[in-house]
Amino acid sequence: MKILVAVKRVVDHNVRIRVRPDGTGVETTGVRMSMNPFCKHAVEAAVQLAEKGDVSEIVIVSIGPKQSNDVILTALAMGARRGILIETDAALETLTIAKLLAKVVSEEQPDLILLGKQAVDDDSNHVGQMLAALTNRPQATFASQIVVKGAELEVTREVDYGRETISVPLPAVVTADLRLNTPRNAALPMVMKARSKPLAVRPATEFGVDLAPRLRTEKISPPTERVPGKTVGSVSDFAAAVASEVNEMEAL
Amino acid sequence: MSVLLLADHDNGVLSPATARLVAASSALGVVDILVVAENPASIAAEAAKIAGVQKVITVTATPIAETITNSLENLAQRYRNVVASASSVGKDVIPRLAAKLDIQPVTDVVEILSPNRFTRPIYAGNALETVEDPQATHLLTFRASAFRPAASGNTAPVESLDISVTSAAKFLAAHRTDSDTPDLATAQIVIGGGVSVGSAEGFQLIEKLGKTLGAAVGATRAAVDAGYAPNDWQIGQTGKIIAPDLYIAIGISGALQHLAGIQGAKKIFAINSDPEAPLVKIADVALIGDLFEIVPQLVTELERLGLKR
Numbered sequence: 001m002k003i004l005v006a007v008k009r010v011v012d013h014n015v016r017i018r019v020r021p022d023g024t025g026v027e028t029t030g031v032r033m034s035m036n037p038f039c040k041h042a043v044e045a046a047v048q049l050a051e052k053g054d055v056s057e058i059v060i061v062s063i064g065p066k067q068s069n070d071v072i073l074t075a076l077a078m079g080a081r082r083g084i085l086i087e088t089d090a091a092l093e094t095l096t097i098a099k100l101l102a103k104v105v106s107e108e109q110p111d112l113i114l115l116g117k118q119a120v121d122d123d124s125n126h127v128g129q130m131l132a133a134l135t136n137r138p139q140a141t142f143a144s145q146i147v148v149k150g151a152e153l154e155v156t157r158e159v160d161y162g163r164e165t166i167s168v169p170l171p172a173v174v175t176a177d178l179r180l181n182t183p184r185n186a187a188l189p190m191v192m193k194a195r196s197k198p199l200a201v202r203p204a205t206e207f208g209v210d211l212a213p214r215l216r217t218e219k220i221s222p223p224t225e226r227v228p229g230k231t232v233g234s235v236s237d238f239a240a241a242v243a244s245e246v247n248e249m250e251a252l
Numbered sequence: 253m254s255v256l257l258l259a260d261h262d263n264g265v266l267s268p269a270t271a272r273l274v275a276a277s278s279a280l281g282v283v284d285i286l287v288v289a290e291n292p293a294s295i296a297a298e299a300a301k302i303a304g305v306q307k308v309i310t311v312t313a314t315p316i317a318e319t320i321t322n323s324l325e326n327l328a329q330r331y332r333n334v335v336a337s338a339s340s341v342g343k344d345v346i347p348r349l350a351a352k353l354d355i356q357p358v359t360d361v362v363e364i365l366s367p368n369r370f371t372r373p374i375y376a377g378n379a380l381e382t383v384e385d386p387q388a389t390h391l392l393t394f395r396a397s398a399f400r401p402a403a404s405g406n407t408a409p410v411e412s413l414d415i416s417v418t419s420a421a422k423f424l425a426a427h428r429t430d431s432d433t434p435d436l437a438t439a440q441i442v443i444g445g446g447v448s449v450g451s452a453e454g455f456q457l458i459e460k461l462g463k464t465l466g467a468a469v470g471a472t473r474a475a476v477d478a479g480y481a482p483n484d485w486q487i488g489q490t491g492k493i494i495a496p497d498l499y500i501a502i503g504i505s506g507a508l509q510h511l512a513g514i515q516g517a518k519k520i521f522a523i524n525s526d527p528e529a530p531l532v533k534i535a536d537v538a539l540i541g542d543l544f545e546i547v548p549q550l551v552t553e554l555e556r557l558g559l560k561r
Contacts, residue, residue, distance in 0.1 A: 010536060011375070013508075013509070016378070016508065017375045017378050017379065019378075019379045019555055026374075026375060038490075047495045049512075053293065057408060066560065071464065079419065089335075091474050093356050094347070094356070094357075095350060095354070095355075095356045096356075098351055116488075118374075118490070120375070120376065120489065120523050121374065121375060122374050122381075123360065123374055123376065124347075124359060124376070125343050125347070125359070125488065126347035126350070126357065126359070129317070129343075129344060129345075129346075129347035129348040129351070130347045130351035131351075132317075132348060132349065133321070133347075133349075133352045134351050135349075137420075138317075138318065138419070138420040138421040139344070139348065139421070140421065141317070141343070142340060142343075144483070145281075147485045154424065156427075158340070158483050158484075159340040159341075159484070160260075160262070160339050160340045160341070160437075160484060160492070161262045161263070161428050161429070161484060162424070162426070162427050162428045162429040162482060162484045163426075163427040163483060163484075164423070164424075164425065164426045164427065165424040165425045165427070166316065166423050166424055167422045167424055168320045168420065168421040168423050169420055169421075172421075177479065177490070178473070178477075178490060179476075179483065183339035193279075196377060199403075200510055211445075213352070213356075214355075214356035214385075214386070214387055215356055215358065215383045215384065215385050215386075215387075216383065216384040216386065217382070217383055218369070218382040218383065218384055219381075219382050220374070220379050220381050220382075221378070221379065221382070222378075222379060222380070223373070223377060223378065223379070223380055223515060226520070226534045226536075227536050228533060228534065229520075229534075229536035229537050229538065230536075230537060230538070230541060231527070231532075231539070231549075232537060232538070232539055234539075235539065235546055235549040235553055236553055237539075237548055238280050238521070238523070238537065238539040238546075238550065239553035239554050239557060240557070241537045242377060242498070242500070242521065242554060243522065243548075243554065243557045243559055245444075245497070245519055245521075246465065246498065246559050248557065249440060249441075249497050249498070
């Protein structure tokens, strides 16, 4: 089985972001960047499948500026074999990303495509589903467990009512949720070794995909701040405050 | 013929989010509802009662990404907007449909500024993005929690659409959390428990308080990861987004990812042993102390006060 994993470089999830005062976006210069956490779970899932057997190759692809090489190197250090960077400085929309990835899929012909379920910057949760449609493959999103059963996968998905298990024939697209696994931290020798693994850099413009955005972003604004409240001294004061809120509620 | 709205349902019951989606979608035009289910009749009958619905269309099929997408695709060209809830189903389906129709979707909408201008949160709700969508057809998901429900009392007609939809992926099993608490995403009161609750038994305390108040019960990611609460209780950036009138956070320090899920709450109350916890800092009312002592006393006190609910 050949696996393609798509990863994204984002503002580190522990950084408290700052909205630029002119409304043009979120400040990213001088901010710590790292691999999107969900993508890390996708890479880990691929490496674990390889450790169990029958995986011929794990290929990593990322779309973004030159610095996205860093997150590809992280994935290579975790155990993937080679990387592809589709280089662009433009902020591409999710449909454009999916179209570029579909081109890579048609070149690489992977049996399984793994992605994170969403990126923690735009929180879109689109690309895996779009890629599945563009490549005419079944999808199993929000995966918390992947079991290989011959030419099929049994995937347990985290859904609003709990969990559900579906089977998907390969080739397929699976997106990772946080409880899928615990991503490893690559040991130093693996990090050193990653630097000698093949990493192809290709401009986004060479794929014949229209990169122009469909939507127009008017502005990015900060959310309204909550005003600090009060601390009460006793359970009965707290209960009285709860009761007063509840009794004021409009009936739905 | 302007809005095609996908109904969420589970176990043969229409999701309470649907009435909120209808109210929100009415800003875009007349609303038709699509129900894709193995037995759609009773779900469709409930949907037909929502005020503002013009008609309900049913497709008889096992609801899974491909069957729902194909059903929507079959109907989409008749509408200017295709809308779903930003639920696990809507998130699964709308992007797939978007790629098939070559439309960039706008998802997790929390405010409709005009029929083609929308606001959506990014960065776990730490920023809001306002976008204009000039495309001829809009593919949208709305966060139910951000909108008030439409009234009931309608008797819209129900039509069945006789199409055959297939899926390469097959549904095998549902693992449902047995719980009679209200739906988190639309509940008016939510009680949340953090990892300090300490155990699944500890969460029974939280559930008891929930029962007293007729509230839904939620949890942080850490509490779910620790096995104290089921995954469908998780509130936050990657879990459920809530917007109750009252959120009571118990033993929750307030990680950025959790705060992302509760920003829509009108009032936030906190019980925590740490006065410096981020959640205590943003709470409208906080009580500092040991949750295991406080929560049972609070239940007794609330029962004594006799609430109107």
